[in-house]
Amino acid sequence: MSEEQRKILEMLVSGKITIDDAERLLGALSSGQGTDEKGKFKVKYLRVVVEPDPGDKKGERVNIRVPLKLIRAGLKLASVIPKDAQRKVNEALNEKGINLDFSQIRAEDLDVLVEQLDDITVDVEGKEKVRVFCE
Numbered sequence: 001m002s003e004e005q006r007k008i009l010e011m012l013v014s015g016k017i018t019i020d021d022a023e024r025l026l027g028a029l030s031s032g033q034g035t036d037e038k039g040k041f042k043v044k045y046l047r048v049v050v051e052p053d054p055g056d057k058k059g060e061r062v063n064i065r066v067p068l069k070l071i072r073a074g075l076k077l078a079s080v081i082p083k084d085a086q087r088k089v090n091e092a093l094n095e096k097g098i099n100l101d102f103s104q105i106r107a108e109d110l111d112v113l114v115e116q117l118d119d120i121t122v123d124v125e126g127k128e129k130v131r132v133f134c135e
Contacts, residue, residue: 020049024135043068043114043134051129059128068114068134075105 005026012022046066052059086103093100120132
């Protein structure tokens, strides 16, 4: 057993992380993920997990894993969208309260976002828990 695996199991036993967190971390270790030559964490997927309230017997669990390569490809394709269509998308986003210039999004921006993204958990009206993280 590696030192990293031992530390993950110790955190699980001490209650610092959940079983799901331990599984995700151990999976990242076994799949060869880790740090690149610059010491930066290599991220392959954006994950969104929706867990129902433990007392909700009918609640559904949602687990979405999107490859970051797909998101980066989508951002590159956005550059070929005609300027008029980009303007319309920006207007639609602004109407929904999202102040974002679609034409200014670059693949490098995604890397910065991923670096800053830590395990985010949001409780939705006490009924569901939504987790967003990268692996």
